[in-house]
Amino acid sequence: MKFYIWTIGCQMNEKQSEELAVLLKKNGNIEVDSPELADLIILNTCSVRRRSEIRIEGRIGEFKKLKEKGNPIIVVAGCYAQAHKEKILERFPYVDKVVGTFDFLNIPELLNDGKRLYVEEKKTEWEIVLPEKAKVSSFIRIMEGCNNFCSYCIVPYVRGRERSKPSELIIEEAKGLVARGAKEIVLLGQNVNSYGKDIPGEMTFAQLLYRLNDIEGLERIRFTTSHPKDMSDELIKAMAELPKVCEHLHLPVQGGNDRILRLMNRNYTKDQYRRLIEKVRNAIPGIALTTDIIIGYPTETEEEFEELLAFIKEIKFDQVYSAIFSRRPMAKASELPDLPYEVKQRRYEIFNQVQNEISKELNERLIGTIQEVLIEEAKTKFPNQSRGRTRTNKVVVIDEKIEPGTIVKVRIKEASEYTLKGEKVE
Numbered sequence: 001m002k003f004y005i006w007t008i009g010c011q012m013n014e015k016q017s018e019e020l021a022v023l024l025k026k027n028g029n030i031e032v033d034s035p036e037l038a039d040l041i042i043l044n045t046c047s048v049r050r051r052s053e054i055r056i057e058g059r060i061g062e063f064k065k066l067k068e069k070g071n072p073i074i075v076v077a078g079c080y081a082q083a084h085k086e087k088i089l090e091r092f093p094y095v096d097k098v099v100g101t102f103d104f105l106n107i108p109e110l111l112n113d114g115k116r117l118y119v120e121e122k123k124t125e126w127e128i129v130l131p132e133k134a135k136v137s138s139f140i141r142i143m144e145g146c147n148n149f150c151s152y153c154i155v156p157y158v159r160g161r162e163r164s165k166p167s168e169l170i171i172e173e174a175k176g177l178v179a180r181g182a183k184e185i186v187l188l189g190q191n192v193n194s195y196g197k198d199i200p201g202e203m204t205f206a207q208l209l210y211r212l213n214d215i216e217g218l219e220r221i222r223f224t225t226s227h228p229k230d231m232s233d234e235l236i237k238a239m240a241e242l243p244k245v246c247e248h249l250h251l252p253v254q255g256g257n258d259r260i261l262r263l264m265n266r267n268y269t270k271d272q273y274r275r276l277i278e279k280v281r282n283a284i285p286g287i288a289l290t291t292d293i294i295i296g297y298p299t300e301t302e303e304e305f306e307e308l309l310a311f312i313k314e315i316k317f318d319q320v321y322s323a324i325f326s327r328r329p330m331a332k333a334s335e336l337p338d339l340p341y342e343v344k345q346r347r348y349e350i351f352n353q354v355q356n357e358i359s360k361e362l363n364e365r366l367i368g369t370i371q372e373v374l375i376e377e378a379k380t381k382f383p384n385q386s387r388g389r390t391r392t393n394k395v396v397v398i399d400e401k402i403e404p405g406t407i408v409k410v411r412i413k414e415a416s417e418y419t420l421k422g423e424k425v426e
C-alpha cells in the first residue's frame with residue numbers, strides 16, 4: 001500500500017510521523033510524497049491554535065475529491081482528532097478513521113479494524129522506532145503529556161498527564177540513532193525538566209544529560225521545551241558542565257506582567273523569571289535564549305502590553321515565538337472576555353517589530369566571529385549552498401557545498417534577525 005503522511009504542529013508531531021512512517025514501511029508499505037498517489041492518507045494534526053485547526057479542516061476538505069476518485073483510506077489522527085472526534089465524524093463522513101494521540105503509533109494495526117474511532121486514553125507503551133538512516137539532527141521523545149494546566153493550553157486534555165520514557169530506552173535509542181548517522185539529538189517533551197518524576201527511582205533530567213553526554217560519536221545535545229518553575233540548579237549545572245549540551249535554552253515565559261502570568265497559571269512572577277535568566281547567564285556565558293509569548297491575552301490592558309514590551313527589551317531574547325491568543329476548547333482562559341481581534345493584531349505587529357530589532361542587534365554582534373556550525377541536510381533552494389546551526393541554535397548559510405553531518409568553523413559575514421551568513425574557515 002502507498003501511504004502519505006501530512007503533518008502540522010510541533011516537533012513532537014514531526015517525530016511521531018517519522019516513527020509511524022518507519023512502522024508502515026516495516027509492514028511492506030511504500031511512502032509517497034503526494035496524496036494523489038496514496039492508497040492511505042494520514043493527517044497528523046495539531047490543536048494548539050484555532051488557525052492550525054482551520055488549516056486542518058481545509059486539508060480534510062481537499063481530500064474529499066480524492067476519496068470520490070480513488071477511495072483511499074483517510075485517517076485523521078493526533079491532537080485535533082483527540083479534541084474534536086465527534087465533529088470530525090459528523091462533518092467529514094468520508095473520513096475512515098479518527099485516531100487520537102494515545103493510539104497514533106498503533107495505526108498500522110488499526111487499518112483492518114472495522115471501528116472508526118480510537119481516542120481512549122491509555123498508558124503509553126514506549127518502544128524504540130529507529131529509521132534506516134538517521135537525520136543529522138534527530139529527535140527523541142523522552143516524555144509525553146503535561147501536568148501544568150496553564151489556563152490557555154489544551155495539551156493536558158489531548159495528550160494527558162506526564163509520562164516519562166524509561167531512561168534505558170532513551171539511551172539505547174540515542175545510541176541507535178548515532179550508529180545510523182545522527183550527530184545531534186534533540187530531546188522532546190511538553191516539559192522535559194519534569195522528566196522522571198512519574199517513575200519511582202528514575203533519574204532526573206539532569207542525570208539523563210550526563211549519561212547521554214558519554215555516548216561515543218554523539219556531538220551535540222539539545223532539548224525542548226522547559227518550564228521556568230522546574231528549571232533546577234542541578235539542570236543549570238549540567239548545562240554548564242557538559243561539553244555536548246549546547247549553549248541554547250528555550251524557556252517559555254508567555255507573558256510579561258504578573259497579573260497576566262497569574263491568569264495563565266504559570267506559577268512564577270516576572271521577577272522570578274528575571275532572576276532565573278540571570279542565574280542561567282551567569283552559569284553559561286554566551287547562552288542564547290529563546291521563548292514563547294502569547295499576545296493579546298484576555299483582559300490584557302494597554303499598560304500591561306507596554307510592560308511586556310519593556311520586559312523583552314530588558315531580557316533581550318535571541319528569538320521569540322509569538323502567537324495571538326486563541327480560544328481553545330476545555331482551556332480555562334476561553335471563559336474570559338476576549339479582546340477585539342483588531343487590538344490583538346495591532347499588538348502582535350508592534351511586538352514583532354520590537355523583537356525583530358532585538359534579534360537583529362544580537363545577531364549583528366556575531367559578525368566577524370568564528371562559529372562552530374553543524375551542517376544539516378539540504379534545506380536551501382540553492383544547490384551550491386549549505387545550511388547548519390551554531391551551538392547557540394543560530395541558522396547559518398554558507399555559499400559552499402559541505403557534506404551534512406560535518407562540523408566546520410565559519411566566520412560570520414552578514415546577519416539578519418533570523419539568519420547568519422558566513423564563510424568556512426580552513
